[in-house]
Amino acid sequence: MSELAVHSQKLSKKFGDITAVNNVDLQIPEGEIYGFLGPNGSGKTTIIRMLCGLLTPSSGSASILGLSVPDQAEALRQKIGYMTQKFSLYDDLTVEENMHFIARIYGLRRSAARERISDLLQRYALSDMRKRRAGAMSGGQRQRLALATATIHQPTMLFLDEPTSAVDPENRRDFWEKLFDLSDQGTTILVSTHYMDEAERCHQLAILNLGQLKTQGTPKDLMNELSGRVLEVEGESLRQVKDDILQLAPIQSVAQQGLKLRVLFEAGAQEPANFLENQLQGRRLHISPARPSLEDVFVAATAADKS
């Protein structure tokens, strides 16, 4: 049986009148890559900061690697790495200087630090730019440096808050290869993202909205749960057709994708294809079932809060 790296119960955080995190229960198995997907302001960073022991919950509890936060935050610090949403290294220090600085904070001995840094420089393709100031690196290079530095003390668990937000697709792919390497070696990773392709790579993910955990599971299971609820509509005057469909009762959302509309029905809608055919009869449209995507899952999980 696999152990849990993170276990939270009714974890909540209020800032004045704002409930940033609302009764979040999390169970993250050891060694998994677990994703947080949620719109801006949904509480991702706030949860991560509580799990790292940097922010005190208003109520509820959380234990990480068997240590409860915030009480045992000091012991936890050596076991986790945290890559913040904003680049938090020193622009004026070189790649190597940044790494030595962080190594010292974690108490690595000088010789151990030299060996570890040389290994990381190679592994993260930073050797050629060891003398470059962090401020003079590209977005992708900076994120590689930030990840290398977050792992300098060989943490058992990594918290990565939108680590690839300024990174091009190829570098994002390379970055994820590194995450899978770490996961293979047993590191548990909690990663927040706005990219559906990244969310789809996670072993499991949680969808958050307005501080609440709306749904969680493997990407495949979450998509399967929407089977039968997604249709595509092709034809003329799609802008008008979209407005018309949105007026119909069991519809959760309609989005145009190129020359098609993607229609998401509410849970429990009866025979969606027949329903839509009937409602739109007389128009020259082609209606067909579509395989649910993770974006559909995201829309379904967050749409109910909008109405």
Ligand SMILES: Nc1ncnc2c1ncn2[C@@H]1O[C@H](COP(=O)(O)OP(=O)(O)OP(=O)(O)O)[C@@H](O)[C@H]1O
């Ligand atoms: N220190 C703070 N003081 C007051 N309100 C805060 C504070 N930190 C966060 N909030 C509020 O809590 C809510 C959740 O914010 P949080 O940063 O956790 O969201 P997020 O999901 O990380 O968003 P993003 O995708 O933009 O990074 C927001 O409404 C935010 O304004």
Ligand SMILES: [Mg+2]
């Ligand atoms: Mg955030």
